[in-house]
Amino acid sequence: MDVQRKPLITQNGSRLPQPQSQSKLKPPTSFKRPRSPDEVSACKRSRRDTSTSSSNETLNSSTVSISITSSKQCLSSSVPKLRNSKSTSTLRPSVLKQPSTSKTKSTATVKPISRQAPVSNKTTSGNVSRAVESTGVEPTTSNSTAKPTAAGGNRKRPTWDLKGRLQDMEELLRSQDVHSQTLATQLTDYNQRIAYLESQKNQLSDVVSQKEQQTSDASKQITNLRNQLKNAEDEFNSMKRKYQQELDDLNFANTSLKRQREALEGDILALQQETSGLKSTMSQLTSAQAGLNAELESTKLLLDQSVKDGKDKDAEIQQLKKDILAHLATIDENNAKLREHETERRKLHNSIQELKGNIRVFCRVRPLIGDETLGNDGSLQHMSFPDIEGKILELEKIGDVSLNESTISAARRANNKYEFNFDKVFQPTSTQAEVFEEISQLIQSALDGYNVCIFAYGQTGSGKTYTMEGPNTGDPETIGMIPRAVMQIFDTIRGLEDNGWQYQFEASFLEIYNETIRDLLGNLKEEVKHEIKLAGQGNNEVVVTNLTVVPVTTEKQIHALLKTAAQNRAVAETKCNERSSRSHSVFRLKITGSNEFTGEKCQDLKESCRSILEQDHVYPDSSGTLNLVDLAGSERLKESGSEGQRLKETQNINKSLSNLGIVILALANKDSHIPYRNSKLTYLLQNSLGGNSKTLMFVNVSPKEDNFQETLNSLRFATKVNQCNIGTATKKIK
Ligand SMILES: Nc1ncnc2c1ncn2[C@@H]1O[C@H](COP(=O)(O)OP(=O)(O)OP(=O)(O)O)[C@@H](O)[C@H]1O
Structure with a gap:
């Protein structure tokens, strides 16, 4: 199972933290390389055969031979590939040698192995030598798979050398047994490993479930947050519009106030000018008033004198009125005379005209x-x-x-x-x-x-x-x-x-x-x-x-x-x-x-x-x-x-x-x-x-x-x- 999880990315692109570090969830690299279907089937067959041969000691040599041969072939087909692979964990024999203790199930046990990577080819070859030494069996490759047959004697025994050939076969069988034991050990390791991995998988599945739940919760949260965000945005927009409106109103009011202020400033200026004019007029009036006051005083004196004179004149006027009345009577009299004279003048005028x-x-x-x-x-x-x-x-x-x-x-x-x-x-x-x-x-x-x-x-x-x-x-x-x-x-x-x-x-x-x-x-x-x-x-x-x-x-x-x-x-x-x-x-x-x-x-x-x-x-x-x-x-x-x-x-x-x-x-x-x-x-x-x-x-x-x-x-x-x-x-x- 692939335990690598895609990082949780929020809508704004930020990464949510992983529930565990990748390194902890990473399975051993030796299991990563996928096998081809042929290899898988061959190995399965080999295991089945090996299992069968190991459990059934009554197998005849030919059967074992075939089984070993097939297992060898299986290994030989795998080993070169492992050798060529740069994945150290896959090729490292130490992995194969690791004891299948309960410790191997813990993640902590796995980590040191992982930390050994990368391992150079040289190291790999060293490990292989040590495996040979411990097993006493030379590692085989696909090329060398045929060699043991030849190792018994590169020289082919004659057909008639049945004894020799039997010895070779026994020798081979022994070596195959050793190898079979080794393989059985390895198989046990592998099974343990598989079990470990299964438990890891289950753990990871739980983690994944948790994470999925968390993801779902996070999604809901995100949706909620998005909704909130949207609401907030809407609110923000409406507020923005409202404030923009208010701003416009304020700008308008501001402009009006500016105009009013300018008008008032103009009025103030005019009033100031008027005031200054009035001040100067006032000062003129004040000085004029002083002059008038003086004049008034002199006029009062004159008036007093005039009142005195007036009384005298009143008496004169009364006298004059009497005179005027007398004159008016005279004028009326004269007017009457004048009209009489006018009539007389007409008479005389026309008399003269007639005389003419x-x-x-x-x-x-x-x-x-x-x-x-x-x-x-x-x-x-x-x-x-x-x-x-x-x-x-x-x-x-x-x-x-x-x-x-x-x-x-x-x-x-x-x-x-x-x-x-x-x-x-x-x-x-x-x-x-x-x-x-x-x-x-x-x-x-x-x-x-x-x-x-x-x-x-x-x-x-x-x-x-x-x-x-x-x-x-x-x-x-x-x-x-x-x-x-x-x-x-x-x-x-x-x-x-x-x-x-x-x-x-x-x-x-x-x-x-x-x-x-x-x-x-x-x-x-x-x-x-x-x-x-x-x-x-x-x-x-x-x-x-x-x-x-x-x-x-x-x-x-x-x-x-x-x-x-x-x-x-x-x-x-x-x-x-x-x-x-x-x-x-x-x-x-x-x-x-x-x-x-x-x-x-x-x-x-x-x-x-x-x-x-x-x-x-x-x-x-x-x-x-x-x-x-x-x-x-x-x-x-x-x-x-x-x-x-x-x-x-x-x-x-x-x-x-x-x-x-x-x-x-x-x-x-x-x-x-x-x-x-x-x-x-x-x-x-x-x-x-x-x-x-x-x-x-x-x-x-x-x-x-x-x-x-x-x-x-x-x-x-x-x-x-x-x-x-x-x-x-x-x-x-x-
Ligand atoms: N006393 C005068 N001083 C200067 N010019 C005069 C005087 N009397 C007449 N005239 C001039 O003599 C001309 C003839 O005068 P007017 O027309 O008055 O004559 P009349 O007797 O009225 O003629 P009609 O019978 O044709 O009307 C006019 O040009 C007039 O201006």
């Missing part, structure tokens, strides 16, 4: 412009302004131009000189401001409740539009009479508001072209028909149907309306050439005012013709209308040669302008019938051409000598108007 005449004519000569100045130093050869007061214009015909006698009757002088007297003559150098200054009193009359009508009459290109509206250059110096009148009205009412006057304004702007009224503030695309009607209380207020009338409260609004009207006229002009020259434009501003202190009101009393000088004036109501009219070109338009639209245009212009003259003359002659309705223009202006109205006519003339005849015609027409006294402006008493 209700129709006044201003002549304006425009300067030469553009190409007209070529070859001319700006002086006018055919015109002169002889008087210092600026009321006379002299017109002189240069050259042999024959004048129509009928046109020069009124103003003819010797040497073709014509002198014209007007309320004012403005030379070409006169500015817009100078011109307006002369008409500003009329604007005041409109605020006082009078109807005011300002015309611009003259031939085309004589400067009517320039005078009334001004050039569209944006230059405040050149703005015309209409914007200046608006400006003055709003400037004036701002001052009158303090005296209790409140005003409302309504503006409209229309043109009369070809005896058709067109709304310049309305929608041009709409073809709206406009008619003139008398409406209102007593049917004495002239109104235009479908006309845009805009309530205005500011100067700016009126300027916007004027701009709209100019744009609409420009559009109309593109449709009809020179339309502006061939139409009358009328800007109307209706002014209504009342005085909350005096109860005065503006009222337009058209039907009344009584002079304000003849009345005890009471102003229950007051409203006036300012009419600013830019008339169509007054040049003599020849009807012959004109046809169609142009002829109609010409006829309408001639008609309306001549009718204007007729109406003015009729008013001057105090005719019973005033032909207002003969033209749209006079019908529209009927309340501004008589009664309580005040009329101003600008006669604009061209400085060009070429326009001499037309200039003469215009001046004559204006002279005729200027000579009219068309009644006095009045206010109705209620």
Whole structure:
């Protein structure tokens, strides 16, 4: 039985200790070499034969011989192999010689034998010699097995030498007996050895069982340990995961805390800076406080002084209050007087205006412009302004131009000189401001409740539009009479508001072209028909149907309306050439005012013709209308040669302008019938051409000598108007 056991190896590769040392369990090496099946069977047979021969002494020699021979063969086949083997224990004869005592069974007895190994061949051979000596039999080998047969005599006995041969056989038999004894001894040894080994085997089997049990226990233990290990690993892993999670959480918390710490550090820094700033402010405030304290002390002293003074002043104030009350009473008294004086001033102003005449004519000569100045130093050869007061214009015909006698009757002088007297003559150098200054009193009359009508009459290109509206250059110096009148009205009412006057304004702007009224503030695309009607209380207020009338409260609004009207006229002009020259434009501003202190009101009393000088004036109501009219070109338009639209245009212009003259003359002659309705223009202006109205006519003339005849015609027409006294402006008493 192989007692060598594999070492117990744990899963981690460590060796578990063997229950006994290998050396103790190692069987004698002489038993290790396995025999071949032939050898085993031969030996078995030999033993059986030997046993048989030894037990049966009756064996015959041949049988013994064969048995010995076979045993010898068996040995001879074994010995050479043993000799060749390096295993000393197998070959050592001493092993064979060992007594089969009980001691040989103990392991301790075996060990010394084992310790003798290795044994050299020399030793082996020595032992063999000693075996020969003890037995007296020479060791045999397989080769020498035949030799004993020959040893009896290498020389072969003759067949007939039976005695010799018998001796040889006996000799051989003796030697074989000796050998047999030796072998028997050896066999006994072997048996003892086998028994010993059997007991060893049993012991080892027990050990093996124990070891197996131990192994099983160890395996179970290992399994348990593995399970524990696995559990521990699982637990470890779960703990690891848990701790990892906790670690992550802690890391996250740590990062958050770091951020918070950084933020707090930033806050701390800011607070530190703020604190240092506050400290410095505090120190400044402290020093300032010290200064203030000092100042306070001095102020307290001053205050004490002031309190003393205050008491004195209180007495003074009481006295002053009394004085103020007395003054206020005086002021009220004076204001009442002022209002009375204002009313008186109005009366006087309008009386003066009436004394000046209700129709006044201003002549304006425009300067030469553009190409007209070529070859001319700006002086006018055919015109002169002889008087210092600026009321006379002299017109002189240069050259042999024959004048129509009928046109020069009124103003003819010797040497073709014509002198014209007007309320004012403005030379070409006169500015817009100078011109307006002369008409500003009329604007005041409109605020006082009078109807005011300002015309611009003259031939085309004589400067009517320039005078009334001004050039569209944006230059405040050149703005015309209409914007200046608006400006003055709003400037004036701002001052009158303090005296209790409140005003409302309504503006409209229309043109009369070809005896058709067109709304310049309305929608041009709409073809709206406009008619003139008398409406209102007593049917004495002239109104235009479908006309845009805009309530205005500011100067700016009126300027916007004027701009709209100019744009609409420009559009109309593109449709009809020179339309502006061939139409009358009328800007109307209706002014209504009342005085909350005096109860005065503006009222337009058209039907009344009584002079304000003849009345005890009471102003229950007051409203006036300012009419600013830019008339169509007054040049003599020849009807012959004109046809169609142009002829109609010409006829309408001639008609309306001549009718204007007729109406003015009729008013001057105090005719019973005033032909207002003969033209749209006079019908529209009927309340501004008589009664309580005040009329101003600008006669604009061209400085060009070429326009001499037309200039003469215009001046004559204006002279005729200027000579009219068309009644006095009045206010109705209620
Ligand atoms: N006092 C002035 N100073 C400078 N330029 C003037 C003056 N009066 C008129 N003009 C210029 O003369 C030209 C003709 O004037 P404006 O158009 O006012 O004439 P008008 O009589 O209105 O003509 P129309 O009948 O064709 O409308 C314009 O270029 C204008 O700027």
